[in-house]
Amino acid sequence: MGMGAAACLVLSCLCVSCGDPVETSFNPAYFDLPETAFFPTETNIPADNRLCAEGVELGRYLFYDNRIAATSDHPEGVSCSECHRQAAAFDCGADNLRFVRGGLPLPLQNLAYNTRALGWSGTAVYPATTLEDFIRLTLADSAEFALPTDSIIAHIAAIPLYPKLYEAAFGTQDITLDRTAKALAQFVRTLTSTHSKFDRYMRGEERLSDEEMQGYVLFTTEEGADCFHCHGGAGNVLFSTYMLAVNGLDESDVPYRIPSLRNIAHTAPYMHDGRFATLEEVIDRYSEHVYATPHISPLMHHADEGGVQLTPREKQCLKAFLLTLSDEDFITNPRFSNPFTK
Amino acid sequence: MTKWRNIGVCLRALSAGLLVLLGAVACKPDAMQSEMRLRFTFTFEGESLRMGERTYGIASGERIAVSDIRYFVSDVVLVDYAGRRVKFEEDDRNVHYVSSDLEESLTWRSSRKLPTGVYDYVEFVYGLDSARNVSHAFRNPPESLMFWPEVLGGGYHYMQINGYWGDAGETACTRPFGLHTGIGTEQGEAGSVHFSNAVKIIDTLRFFLVEDGDKTLTVNMEVAEWFRNPHEWHFSQYGGSVMQNPEAQRVLRDNAAGVFEVRE
Structure with missing residues (x-):
């Protein structure tokens, strides 16, 4: 054992003996959306949900994972991607029509730059002022997801993939609706269309x-x-x-x-x-x-x-x-x- | 040697005097300053404009119902009794977007304090002058949404008044209109020719800025004036869209002079 390792061990023992919690490293790789010519410079990214590589990755898995809302009646499950397909610019697609209260989904593109409001009817249907709120309300909407949100959270927690992804994104393996909405919002905000x-x-x-x-x-x-x-x-x-x-x-x-x-x-x-x-x-x-x-x-x-x-x-x-x-x-x-x- | 010693004494005395002078200057309190803001209002024949609620008769006898009004105010300057000109904001910030739909846009507070004194008049540009009216100067909404198409000269709308109009005697206003002003376009022999329609407004108003004060002046748009002075406006002649109509743009430019009033 080298001197350095020995010193670390001693320090570690001291810390434990002092009753201090053992620190885990939580250093998410924060980033900003790249500035794009002619696009707005302001986004709707809130200070408490900055983009980070780990959050975006978690959001991407959640977005496509239909296990989060599978039931015995619907073993195939539901995910965001069921109604928001990439090939249809994250709209539902003509061969996959999905109506919620008579309305089709809106495409998910460049939402980071939408500083006004979301949804066909805005606050009339979902009284949301942020993308995070909008996602929370979508997850809770029985017309969109067949399960109550606590069941969705329980499903996510039961999938072995997720605790580590939440820890990387948020510094904790504790899976909550708030963190789930934040991760999904991070992924959705990266869906920028700038190369037409x-x-x-x-x-x-x-x-x-x-x-x-x-x-x-x-x-x-x-x-x-x-x-x-x-x-x-x-x-x-x-x-x-x-x-x-x-x-x-x-x-x-x-x-x-x-x-x-x-x-x-x-x-x-x-x-x-x-x-x-x-x-x-x-x-x-x-x-x-x-x-x-x-x-x-x-x-x-x-x-x-x-x-x-x-x-x-x-x-x-x-x-x-x-x-x-x-x-x-x-x-x-x-x-x-x-x-x-x- | 004595001579040089005397010179040295003199230099030391001079230095000390300069230091005292510098100290005095450094210790002099800042010039007295006041905060200031502009408030933007809309009237029709002196009464507060009720947008989306009622119709109004204009000079031609036609009727209008106004839904919303958006416009730019820029290059605001206060001129005092000695002719000294004080910019309301630094050049790069001396522009403001006003929207009847955005409560926060209806007040514009200067980001800096302004010298106290007696002021005799206020100048501002309704719209954006040529140097400021450059495409992509605004990247973010709501200002960016006022862009003026490149094919019509680019830059930004100076103003949008949106609403509905009807003939004289009609009880309801059902035809949409947009009084949208900006760079005018005419077809010349060599192709399109663009001309600015921005108007410098000068309104005489004696007011005081006092030390540590917080002065509010109101910039009111009297909407009825757009339609009567010096030119009477007829929707039956110009229709509901005027961006590509150089004559209509000139009529609105001329009428702008009587539309705005600054008051305490």
Whole structure:
């Protein structure tokens, strides 16, 4: 035994004999989301749940683990990934429709930059002000997970994988709803989509075709398709304001959260209730079939004309532009994929 | 030697005097200063504007219901009786976003203390002047959501008034409108030509900033003025969207001069 080791042993014995707890090392690898050109610099990451590699890894396992909500009636279980599939930009996907109270899930992308509110109806359904709260309420919602939260926590605790992952992320093997929500929130906040063709165009790395550029001009002009006030553009690359708005879909005056148009090619069917199967149907509706309801968003300047009245060529260009918002890297990124199938 | 000794004595005395002077300067209390804030309000014909609640008749006889108002105020300067100009904020912070939907935006407190004194007028820019109106200057919402499309000159909206309008005599306002102002665009022989519509507002108001005070001035937008002075506005002529209408942009620029009032 070397002198150093002997000294450590003596020190260790002294500590134990003094009744001090033996210190375990808890040094999570904290990190910030990388700053991305044209993206917001502010995020909704709370001070008590900074991103760390261990927390994100734990969140990723939890996100994909359907054992956490398996029952004898549903032995296949439920996980977040059942309704939020990577191939569908973490929406449910057209071949996997999942309705909760008549609404489809919203895609989980760039949520770290959403400093406004979450969900189709915002606080009307889930009175959550943070992503952590939103996840807690989702886990507790019997319409989403069939088990009460204490059962979900018990299931997690019974899976041998997790105590060590919680310890690495939070410094303790004690598994709680709060830590579970925090870990899931950390993983979800890393789901950033920043490599679409439009992003590369903005960074000067790629050109848009003439058709795509014409579509972009239509997208960002009031006398064109008039999309940008709600759905962004060069100055708002999240492609949503995340505001609530009445959109003139039908005679209803119920407002819904304005969804991001990022990865819209992967998030069919469209609208909160999935009523449109294709982008063409969505464009046709906003072009010619808008209902000018009493509380329609005043940003829909052409509602009293039935819509923005695009020509077939303009519709084609607008669709071409919308397809530049697809981010193939996002839907295939191994960092976001199911860790149980690696 | 005596001569050099005398010079040395003189230098020592001079040094001591300088030290005393420096000490006196160093010990001099800071110039008297006051805190200050601006509060932003909206009226229609002098009455508090009730957004989303009632309709109003404008000069043309048409009616409007206002849902929300958002605008930028920038380069606020206080000018005292001697013509001395005091910036409300340092240059890089001398811009503020006002939104009727955001309570916290309706008050703008200067981050620094301002010299006490007698002030005669307040200057500010409604919107953003050309040097400040640069695309991507704001990366975060809510300011970033005011971006003005590049094809129309880029930068940011100066203002959005959103609501609904109706013809004279109509009881309900059902047609959406957005009075959105920013850089104007005209088609010239060589292509698009852009022009600034930002307006410098100067409002005479004698007020005092007293030591350790906390002065509040109110910047009020009289909404009715957008529609009547010097140009009468007709929704039936301009419609509900005006970003690409250079004439409408000029009308609103001219009318802006009478819209704002600073008061205690």
